[in-house]
Amino acid sequence: MKETHHSNELDLLENADNFRSILAQIGDGVYITDNNRKILFWNSACEEITGYRADEVTGKRCADNILVHIDMAGNKLCSTNLCPLHRAIVTGQPSKTPLTVRAKHKNGNRIVVEVSVAPVRNLAGTVVGGVETFRDVSGKIELEEEKARFFASLSHDLKTPLTNMQGYLDLLLEGDAGELNDIQKEFAETIYSEEQKLANLIEELLEMSRLQSADFSYEQNVLDLSVLIKKVVHSFLGEASRKGISLEEYLPENITVIGDGDRLWQAFSNLIGNAVKYTNRGKVEISSIYLPGQKEMVIEIKDTGIGIPPEDLDKIFKIFYRVDNNETISIRGTGIGLYIADSVIKRHEGRIEVKSIPGKGSIFKVFIASYNESEANEGR
Amino acid sequence: MDKKKILVADDDVSINRMISFKLKKEGFEVTSVFDGKEALTAFNNSDFDAVILDIMMPAIGGLEVLIKIRQGKPMLPVILLSAKSTERDVVKGFEMGANDYLSKPFRPAELLIRVKKLVGD
Numbered sequence: 001m002k003e004t005h006h007s008n009e010l011d012l013l014e015n016a017d018n019f020r021s022i023l024a025q026i027g028d029g030v031y032i033t034d035n036n037r038k039i040l041f042w043n044s045a046c047e048e049i050t051g052y053r054a055d056e057v058t059g060k061r062c063a064d065n066i067l068v069h070i071d072m073a074g075n076k077l078c079s080t081n082l083c084p085l086h087r088a089i090v091t092g093q094p095s096k097t098p099l100t101v102r103a104k105h106k107n108g109n110r111i112v113v114e115v116s117v118a119p120v121r122n123l124a125g126t127v128v129g130g131v132e133t134f135r136d137v138s139g140k141i142e143l144e145e146e147k148a149r150f151f152a153s154l155s156h157d158l159k160t161p162l163t164n165m166q167g168y169l170d171l172l173l174e175g176d177a178g179e180l181n182d183i184q185k186e187f188a189e190t191i192y193s194e195e196q197k198l199a200n201l202i203e204e205l206l207e208m209s210r211l212q213s214a215d216f217s218y219e220q221n222v223l224d225l226s227v228l229i230k231k232v233v234h235s236f237l238g239e240a241s242r243k244g245i246s247l248e249e250y251l252p253e254n255i256t257v258i259g260d261g262d263r264l265w266q267a268f269s270n271l272i273g274n275a276v277k278y279t280n281r282g283k284v285e286i287s288s289i290y291l292p293g294q295k296e297m298v299i300e301i302k303d304t305g306i307g308i309p310p311e312d313l314d315k316i317f318k319i320f321y322r323v324d325n326n327e328t329i330s331i332r333g334t335g336i337g338l339y340i341a342d343s344v345i346k347r348h349e350g351r352i353e354v355k356s357i358p359g360k361g362s363i364f365k366v367f368i369a370s371y372n373e374s375e376a377n378e379g380r
Numbered sequence: 381m382d383k384k385k386i387l388v389a390d391d392d393v394s395i396n397r398m399i400s401f402k403l404k405k406e407g408f409e410v411t412s413v414f415d416g417k418e419a420l421t422a423f424n425n426s427d428f429d430a431v432i433l434d435i436m437m438p439a440i441g442g443l444e445v446l447i448k449i450r451q452g453k454p455m456l457p458v459i460l461l462s463a464k465s466t467e468r469d470v471v472k473g474f475e476m477g478a479n480d481y482l483s484k485p486f487r488p489a490e491l492l493i494r495v496k497k498l499v500g501d
Binding site: 162167171199238 | 392394395398399401402436463464470471483484485487489490
């Protein structure tokens with residue numbers, strides 16, 4: 001074993017002198033490890049960001065209390081399959097999007113770093129190690145957290161009056177406070193639908209600010225997409241039954257993916273919510289296609305709604321874009337929902353495809369990488 | 381038949397009244413409380429058939445109340461109300477043993493249906 005490591009090390013550092021001087025001066029922290037994540041190279045930005053000198057860490061494993069990665073939800077990643085460097089080494093794939101994690105400076109201060117990883121190959125193409133680059137984003141994160149707190153309280157403060165307006169109007173319209181005459185009913189209904197528009201606008205604006213404020217702190221957790229989508233479906237059952245359409249899901253017990261639960265919830269909530277919103281009769285169905293051996297899952301959201309004109313199909317994922325015609329004019333919306341769904345799925349290294357026939361309905365297909373336990377099963 | 385008893389905990393006086401108005405009209409007996417502390421006192425002093433809990437209440441929040449309720453009554457139906465509708469909050473609520481979750485704004489008629497379903501009415 002020892003000899004193999006040694007020769008890997010040599011392979012890795014062949015011609016390294018040139019690289020060393022280049023990497024040493026780079027403003028981002030850069031370190032290189034062997035396949036066991038033992039540190040071979042540690043540049044001066046690493047020293048500055050973490051407080052550890054190169055001679056202190058060389059030969060040690062990065063997980064040995066040097067640069068312990070803790071995700072934003074508080075899970076320690078180093079000893080799990082989710083360690084980004086471990087995944088890069090095992091899968092041979094670089095990270096496509098930077099991961100934001102917490103770590104500790106040598107002096108005990110908590111820092112937040114944005115991490116990118118890639119495997120390092122020798123001339124024969126064999127993975128012999130990994131490289132991680134990181135930058136200190138602590139200041140940025142602090143500001144973002146403040147922003148998030150602000151929006152959480154704003155959200156609460158906006159929703160309380162909305163809940164009252166909608167609730168009491170509902171009591172009036174249901175006749176709970178005595179029967180209304182036709183004109184009273186019409187007026188109350190007008191207030192109700194205007195209030196709904198307002199509620200929807202506020203919801204989407206809050207969603208967008210939430211999405212933007214946490215744009216670079218996507219979490220990477222192992223989660224069951226099936227359970228998540230089932231709960232989203234559950235949350236729209238009321239609206240579907242009010243509209244007299246059926247909303248059903250045919251998902252398997254378990255769809256394991258790596259991702260950010262909150263963001264995926266937003267994405268599927270927007271897609272399914274849209275399907276319900278733009279379907280006035282018939283049904284909305286959610287199903288999945290999983291081909292064994294494939295790395296991708298397809299979640300299909302199919303509706304019998306008003307459909308999307310062909311000329312609008314390539315624009316619907318643009319921010320603030322709305323299909324503008326007689327059929328959509330009465331339907332509330334800001335043109336943010338699909339934009340959010342699309343950006344979330346893209347951040348999960350997936351994509352959304354759409355097919356639609358006006359008057360017949362639409363099919364949205366969400367392609368997302370499924371997580372295979374065996375692919376990265378010996379994280380230590 | 382005895383009236384089913386519901387505990388409603390929401391710090392917003394108007395929302396609280398809206399819920400209890402709807403439930404009373406449907407024949408439920410309602411106890412209204414306006415913070416988590418009052419909710420726990422009411423819970424300890426009498427038997428309820430279901431509890432409606434707002435998550436964001438001053439001093440003792442709904443989730444904390446839920447934990448205490450679960451220690452005493454693992455099976456008592458609890459519906460959480462929240463202004464947040466993110467996955468994390470919903471999952472947290474269910475993990476802590478809530479039977480149902482409704483995000484604000486909601487329709488009183490929908491809450492009624494869910495209460496009826498949980499108390500077997």
